[in-house]
Amino acid sequence: MLILGVETSSTQVSCALGGHEGVRSAAQVNRDQxxxxxxxxxxxxxxxxxxxxxxxxxxxxxxVGPGLFTGLRVGIATxxxxxxxxxxxxxxxxxxxxxxxPLRFSPKTIVAVMDARRGEVFSATYxxxxxxxxxxxxxxxxxPAELAEELRSHSGDHLLVGDGAVRYAEHFAPGxxxxxxxxxxxHPSAWALVQLAHAQAVREEFVAPEEIHPTYLRKPDAEANWxxxxxxxxxxxxxxxx
Numbered sequence: 001m002l003i004l005g006v007e008t009s010s011t012q013v014s015c016a017l018g019g020h021e022g023v024r025s026a027a028q029v030n031r032d033q034x035x036x037x038x039x040x041x042x043x044x045x046x047x048x049x050x051x052x053x054x055x056x057x058x059x060x061x062x063x064v065g066p067g068l069f070t071g072l073r074v075g076i077a078t079x080x081x082x083x084x085x086x087x088x089x090x091x092x093x094x095x096x097x098x099x100x101x102p103l104r105f106s107p108k109t110i111v112a113v114m115d116a117r118r119g120e121v122f123s124a125t126y127x128x129x130x131x132x133x134x135x136x137x138x139x140x141x142x143x144p145a146e147l148a149e150e151l152r153s154h155s156g157d158h159l160l161v162g163d164g165a166v167r168y169a170e171h172f173a174p175g176x177x178x179x180x181x182x183x184x185x186x187h188p189s190a191w192a193l194v195q196l197a198h199a200q201a202v203r204e205e206f207v208a209p210e211e212i213h214p215t216y217l218r219k220p221d222a223e224a225n226w227x228x229x230x231x232x233x234x235x236x237x238x239x240x241x242x
Contacts, residue, residue: 001058001201004043004082005193008075009067009095010114010163013038016190017050019058019198025049026191035074043078057088059206061197063188064092065215066122066139067114072214080209089206091197094215096124096139098188099162101196103181104133108157113164113172114188116141121164122217123147132199141217144168152176161185 014028
């Protein structure tokens with residue numbers, strides 16, 4: 001089965017195509033705020049490079065977050081539209097799982113840390129198992145200083161990966177059980193998505209497009225700003241567009 005993977009939860013836009021033989025083609029670009037402009041041409045490029053027609057796809061996989069609101073919305077909407085049009089199932093994968101996946105052979109505790117803006121990070125903790133990775137701490141959002149304190153309160157070595165660990169490096173200084181992965185792995189990738197999705201496809205863990213929903217962990221920035229300004233109606237109530 002050929003699977004198209006779409007990942008847009010961070011500032012990086014990526015897509016990949018593959019199946020039981022591994023990833024056949026992939027592309028990624030890191031240009032903040034240009035997800036809608038870049039994604040469709042990248043999908044066409046990846047399929048063309050693999051010499052695959054859309055009708056040959058067996059499933060669409062998508063990173064469901066947590067992540068940046070605009071990017072998630074673009075990626076999930078595009079993936080669902082393709083799945084509906086092609087009448088094929090979907091697979092949703094946590095974007096934090098995608099961050100941790102390339103480090104699945106590390107003996108250290110893996111901590112995926114994504115920049116959540118507003119001075120916060122999304123995070124989850126994993127350990128390697130014979131079958132891949134086991135999630136120890138579910139996805140959460142919080143201040144980087146709080147996460148750093150939590151990590152240092154536990155014994156053992158922690159391997160941090162993600163743009164959140166890079167941006168807030170002052171809180172995650174190496175030493176005292178904290179190590180950083182290569183910065184080349186700082187964003188969730190569709191390359192990892194296709195590989196994880198294939199394992200789920202083998203187990204027939206598909207869902208219909210309408211069952212795919214983004215994981216935000218908190219309210220979008222626009223909605224939060226309206227809540228913080230009492231006495232004003234949100235855009236939908238004031239007659240604006242939903």
